[in-house]
Amino acid sequence: MTTTVAPATAPFRFFDVHVVRSQRVSTSVVRITFGGERLAELASGGRDQRFKLFLPQPHQDIPVFHDTGDGWYAAWRAQDPAERAVMRSYTIREQRHEPREFDVDFALHGDGGPASRWAFRARPGDRLSVLAPAVEDNGGVDFRPPHGTDWILLTGDETALPAIAGILSWLSPGTRAKVWIEIGHEDDRQPLPGFADADITWIVRDGAPGARQEPVLDALRAAELPEGTPYAWIAGEAGTVKALRRHLVRERGIDRRAVKFTGYWRRGATEEDLIAELTAGTAQADED
Numbered sequence: 001m002t003t004t005v006a007p008a009t010a011p012f013r014f015f016d017v018h019v020v021r022s023q024r025v026s027t028s029v030v031r032i033t034f035g036g037e038r039l040a041e042l043a044s045g046g047r048d049q050r051f052k053l054f055l056p057q058p059h060q061d062i063p064v065f066h067d068t069g070d071g072w073y074a075a076w077r078a079q080d081p082a083e084r085a086v087m088r089s090y091t092i093r094e095q096r097h098e099p100r101e102f103d104v105d106f107a108l109h110g111d112g113g114p115a116s117r118w119a120f121r122a123r124p125g126d127r128l129s130v131l132a133p134a135v136e137d138n139g140g141v142d143f144r145p146p147h148g149t150d151w152i153l154l155t156g157d158e159t160a161l162p163a164i165a166g167i168l169s170w171l172s173p174g175t176r177a178k179v180w181i182e183i184g185h186e187d188d189r190q191p192l193p194g195f196a197d198a199d200i201t202w203i204v205r206d207g208a209p210g211a212r213q214e215p216v217l218d219a220l221r222a223a224e225l226p227e228g229t230p231y232a233w234i235a236g237e238a239g240t241v242k243a244l245r246r247h248l249v250r251e252r253g254i255d256r257r258a259v260k261f262t263g264y265w266r267r268g269a270t271e272e273d274l275i276a277e278l279t280a281g282t283a284q285a286d287e288d
């Protein structure tokens with residue numbers, strides 16, 4: 001499974017940014033637009049472009065973080081966890097050049113995560129730092145279908161919706177795509193951009209206690225897939241992502257190299273927990 005502990009700085013760079021506006025786009029999603037002085041140097045590669053967000057602790061107005069260049073990760077880890085900036089991974093939903101700003105869609109979840117909480121309360125002028133790409137062709141873009149791909153399979157939850165939107169707007173006109181998106185509420189459906197010939201299935205989770213946790217897996221199992229060579233991209237809750245990948249590789253016979261899968265979050269674990277596991281070397285690449 002792809003991991004995202006600490007991107008090297010080059011071709012990434014630190015930017016101080018501020019909230020320009022905040023818009024509640026649906027029950028589960030708030031879109032925050034960021035501006036900043038040096039945003040002319042930010043170059044999103046589109047698609048599923050990831051970046052790191054550094055948030056202030058609840059008792060701070062600005063994140064406590066020192067840009068130490070390539071040594072930033074060791075310096076950040078050496079700081080007091082109660083004082084240092086909270087680091088989280090997000091996706092650039094859209095970058096614009098006139099005016100220079102970019103959007104991030106935050107999935108709001110009720111588990112008290114600092115990023116979700118920050119986004120819920122964000123107001124124009126709030127400040128934070130980001131580690132974001134300075135060149136378009138950068139290692140923070142995972143969606144890279146090889147030549148010879150006949151059709152695209154995409155699946156994810158609200159956290160992956162920004163990446164799915166970015167991927168659909170990047171695909172060439174006429175590209176065949178089958179897409180499954182799991183959402184918490186009917187109004188979390190979004191109009192999705194793109195010229196691709198995309199067949200999009202929205203799956204609204206049943207929040208009832210004891211309800212099935214992986215409705216998207218059921219939907220995929222029941223689906224008839226097109227002929228030809230696929231390239232699959234899967235993101236969302238780590239357990240669901242693994243189950244989906246296993247289904248595609250074992251039951252559908254899709255070449256494992258053609259399945260890009262990333263756990264965007266894990267039930268019961270904060271991003272600090274995941275980083276600690278990865279740093280300690282205890283997280284194993286999924287051997288299937």
Ligand SMILES: Cc1cc2nc3c(=O)[nH]c(=O)nc-3n(C[C@H](O)[C@H](O)[C@H](O)COP(=O)(O)OP(=O)(O)OC[C@H]3O[C@@H](n4cnc5c(N)ncnc54)[C@H](O)[C@@H]3O)c2cc1C
Nearest residue numbers: 089090091107109111113114115116159266268269270271
């Ligand atoms: C490459 C990458 C790109 C990402 N892009 C986006 C993006 O564009 N938009 C976005 O919203 N998220 C995105 N995520 C996911 C986001 O980083 C996680 O959801 C993160 O854990 C949120 O941080 P937090 O501080 O709110 O919660 P944490 O402090 O990390 O976690 C607190 C608790 O909340 C739970 N939790 C975390 N996320 C969710 C969730 N979505 N639903 C239910 N429970 C949850 C955890 O299991 C934990 O129990 C991305 C992740 C990666 C790795």
